[in-house]
Amino acid sequence: PLADDTTVVFVLGGPGAGKGTQCANLVRDYGFVHLSAGDLLRAEQNRSNSKYGELINRYIKEGQIVPMEITIALLHAAMKGADSSRFLVDGFPRKMDQALKFEEAVCPSKFVLYYECPEQEMLKRLLKRGETSGRADDNIESIKKRFKVFEDTSYPVIEHYKKQDKVETVSCKQSVEDVYRQTKEIIDKELQ
Ligand code: UP5
Ligand code: MG
DSSP states (O other): OOOTTOEEEEEEESTTSSHHHHHHHHHHHHOOEEEEHHHHHHHHHHSTTOSSHHHHHHHHHHTOOOOHHHHHHHHHHHHHTOSOSEEEEETOOOSHHHHHHHHHHTOOOSEEEEEEOOHHHHHHHHHHHHTTOOOTTOSHHHHHHHHHHIIIIIHHHHHHHHHTTOEEEEEOSSOHHHHHHHHHHHHHHHHO
């Protein structure tokens, strides 16, 4: 079981908004454990005897959302094995059913950190990263599909939490440092 003082922050935002970049700063300054659902899925995909490798590969390339049982199991296992009780859950939940299931079966979230970024800017960042990332989904065809899934399926999750007054929004169209300054203010307020 997880410790009683477990704190989960959902870090959401479109593809390439800068979630991973900002989470790295928060790990350094606040002792969070960073759990990127996408990174966990990519690691599982590369594990030699994973039975889900092929499936994950297919979903990620198409920008589709992997069945939630797989992702939630990976997140839960990583949380149980962690040596801190503060978690940044990055890029998850991306679909309403995942949000409800995770909060019921694993842990309720404290709040949502939402990185808001115009599509044009995200596109620019992802294409640039694609020159060196080796990620199977950093190409124009996959990126377009990721944008569509974000708008149709993942954004409604943010709206759901907005209705509950649980969303802190950070505007991403600035330098990494400026985005982090806003992020810190929110974290200091929420964790005090
Ligand atoms: N960069 C960052 N901040 C910048 C700034 N302020 N100014 C200029 N440049 C900035 O950043 C992206 C790039 O932009 C980097 O090169 C960075 O240097 C630069 P990054 O921090 O990596 O952005 P991030 O929001 O983390 O982008 P990422 O591509 O990781 O977002 P996605 O949400 O698309 O990817 P994720 O890995 O979460 O998911 C990938 C796929 O996995 C999904 O499409 C889906 O198929 C699958 N998935 C599921 O099925 N279920 C899940 O629950 C999660 C994922
Ligand atoms: Mg990321």
